Amino acid sequence: MRLISKSISCPHCGHHQHVTIDTSAGDQEYYDDCRICCNPIHIRMHVDDNRRTVQLFIDTDDEQVY
Secondary structure, eight states, X not given: OOEEEEEEXXXXXXXXXXXXXXXXXXXXXXXXXXXXXXXXXXEEEEEETTTTEEEEEEEETTOOOO
């Protein structure tokens, strides 16, 4: 298990908070609630093992990707 801690900003209220993510499972997509406004935060994670990088994409539940 490879756990890392990242600071994110809620797309609803802007509050900064820390999330702990497990990078051992590869790419992931999940929801976490903001600790201040309780709105859902959509979190997508991309793990690039070749470059040894992790990218987090944070958006609201109602944003659409075209």
